[in-house]
Amino acid sequence: MSQTFDYVILGTGQATGTLLGRLIPEGGTIAVIEGGRIGGSCVNYGCTPTKTLVASARAAHMARRGEEFGFKTGDITIDFDRVRERMNKIRNSSSNGLENWMKNTDSVTLFKGWGKFTGPKSIQAGEHTIKGETIFVNTGTRPFKPPLNGIDDVPWMDSAGLLDLKELPEHLVILGGGYIGCELGQVYRRLGSRVTILQRDNQLMPREDSDLAETVEEILQNEGIEVKKGTEAIGVSESDDGITVSLNNGKEVHGSHLLVAAGRRPNSTTINPDAAGIMLDKKGFIKVDDHCRTTAGNIFAVGDVNGEGAFTHTSVNDAEIVLDLLFCGDRAISKRNMIYSLFTDPPLGRVGMTEKEAVAAGYNVLRAIRPMSKISRAKEMGETQGFAKLLVDADTDLILGASILGPGGDEIINMFAAIMHSEIPCREYRKVVLVHPTVSELMPWVLDGLEPVS
Numbered sequence: 001m002s003q004t005f006d007y008v009i010l011g012t013g014q015a016t017g018t019l020l021g022r023l024i025p026e027g028g029t030i031a032v033i034e035g036g037r038i039g040g041s042c043v044n045y046g047c048t049p050t051k052t053l054v055a056s057a058r059a060a061h062m063a064r065r066g067e068e069f070g071f072k073t074g075d076i077t078i079d080f081d082r083v084r085e086r087m088n089k090i091r092n093s094s095s096n097g098l099e100n101w102m103k104n105t106d107s108v109t110l111f112k113g114w115g116k117f118t119g120p121k122s123i124q125a126g127e128h129t130i131k132g133e134t135i136f137v138n139t140g141t142r143p144f145k146p147p148l149n150g151i152d153d154v155p156w157m158d159s160a161g162l163l164d165l166k167e168l169p170e171h172l173v174i175l176g177g178g179y180i181g182c183e184l185g186q187v188y189r190r191l192g193s194r195v196t197i198l199q200r201d202n203q204l205m206p207r208e209d210s211d212l213a214e215t216v217e218e219i220l221q222n223e224g225i226e227v228k229k230g231t232e233a234i235g236v237s238e239s240d241d242g243i244t245v246s247l248n249n250g251k252e253v254h255g256s257h258l259l260v261a262a263g264r265r266p267n268s269t270t271i272n273p274d275a276a277g278i279m280l281d282k283k284g285f286i287k288v289d290d291h292c293r294t295t296a297g298n299i300f301a302v303g304d305v306n307g308e309g310a311f312t313h314t315s316v317n318d319a320e321i322v323l324d325l326l327f328c329g330d331r332a333i334s335k336r337n338m339i340y341s342l343f344t345d346p347p348l349g350r351v352g353m354t355e356k357e358a359v360a361a362g363y364n365v366l367r368a369i370r371p372m373s374k375i376s377r378a379k380e381m382g383e384t385q386g387f388a389k390l391l392v393d394a395d396t397d398l399i400l401g402a403s404i405l406g407p408g409g410d411e412i413i414n415m416f417a418a419i420m421h422s423e424i425p426c427r428e429y430r431k432v433v434l435v436h437p438t439v440s441e442l443m444p445w446v447l448d449g450l451e452p453v454s
């Protein structure tokens, strides 16, 4: 059966809610096609469930530190069923909310099935032929399965599989020391698992500056996580009591469970892009212009699948950019600063360029660093690990990038996003009065320590 709509959204990633919020009141008919769980990665197996786990793990960690703060709780035992129940309740409410909204809106028709293009204005999903004038692809990414010997013969998990695991792993081996590996490694360690992270590169999170990555590593190691850098996993095998990972240095690591967090790949070839005239880049991301328009003029690609971001907020912003183009506004991909946080504890907030990027780009870079151990509020909270690093362009007095690894780093970084977006010069920012005692109040003072990067 063939049906024609004004708008078609393929995949219910994080851009979809924002698109619907504007398209519904504009009038017109909208088809939404989803093959998996409504709401995509973020709410079902990404940000929402992992950050509920981060919260449970932190609560347990702080309880263990009770004596430092003047109270005793006795031994901390983890009720993993209760931890999972809390996670599932929060993630299900987010997914159900989007589904109910679509079902209760007359102009929206939800198709459950995996869609593939059959032409620039036509998608096949199961028995349904869905046609549309304007199409938005919001199909996200999927976990990368590295080509390890034996990978198809062992019960490895990706991050979604780990979240579905009902028992707490005795020894979780994590293949990949990126964002997923660091966050979930700390979570499961704090919940009671032994954790080993295997990282091919010589640094965790290789895109980050080495001083930040090394401090994150130290924080993880101080909690008992084994980090093996410069070790590539090349094979896996199953035994009675778990999984053995063979490494390129001839050694082996044995654990009860294996999490593979070795990167993600775009859901682009899976939608038959050629039929629509959608071109991909070398890594398989859908090529888009500054307004998320693909090489097929009537089709937009939003979210992780376009390779312009890999976060919920960049996916949401992509939707805002397209809506601006369609209904008036001036947002564009090139106008946004990259911003994200790593939700370890303490978290790392990052905006703009890293130091190595700023130097490579040829800026006249000034750098200031202040350890959390020299910030009163961090000391009062007993959270002195980490540091703040600010990068400034000596020629313009504008901030090039900020990294806050410390208490509240995930929140403080938003202040720097606003400063960078508004192009507030540092000499003006230095005059702002901020609340005492907070970690963020020290940020203008950090600028007093600016020195040229040699």
Ligand SMILES: Cc1cc2nc3c(=O)[nH]c(=O)nc-3n(C[C@H](O)[C@H](O)[C@H](O)COP(=O)(O)OP(=O)(O)OC[C@H]3O[C@@H](n4cnc5c(N)ncnc54)[C@H](O)[C@@H]3O)c2cc1C
Residues within 6 Å of the ligand: 010, 011, 012, 013, 014, 015, 033, 034, 035, 036, 037, 038, 039, 040, 041, 042, 043, 045, 046, 047, 050, 051, 113, 114, 115, 116, 138, 139, 140, 141, 159, 180, 267, 270, 271, 302, 303, 304, 305, 310, 311, 312, 313, 315, 343
């Ligand atoms: C473990 C983990 C933790 C994360 N934590 C964070 C975090 O803390 N903060 C943050 O900003 N980001 C985080 N992310 C990333 C974040 O989840 C994504 O960037 C975000 O969900 C945006 O994705 P998206 O909109 O591109 O699509 P997605 O959310 O990936 O959704 C795509 C949807 O399209 C569907 N789909 C795919 N192909 C088809 C098809 N052919 N037909 C029909 N449907 C299809 C999929 O089933 C899926 O539902 C995390 C990711 C993971 C895996």
Ligand SMILES: NC(=O)c1ccc[n+]([C@@H]2O[C@H](COP(=O)([O-])OP(=O)(O)OC[C@H]3O[C@@H](n4cnc5c(N)ncnc54)[C@H](O)[C@@H]3O)[C@@H](O)[C@H]2O)c1
Residues within 6 Å of the ligand: 146, 175, 176, 177, 178, 179, 180, 181, 183, 198, 199, 200, 201, 204, 205, 206, 231, 232, 233, 234, 261, 262, 263, 264, 310, 311, 340, 341, 342, 343
């Ligand atoms: N806080 C957040 O915003 C957040 C949190 C988690 C995930 N995410 C998103 O999820 C995406 C994927 O994260 P990820 O951690 O899977 O990928 P990643 O690309 O960040 O890290 C994967 C790591 O695995 C290593 N690796 C690959 N093959 C290996 C092998 N055979 N042996 C040993 N190491 C190997 C690589 O060296 C790499 O550093 C990120 O791009 C991010 O956008 C975001």
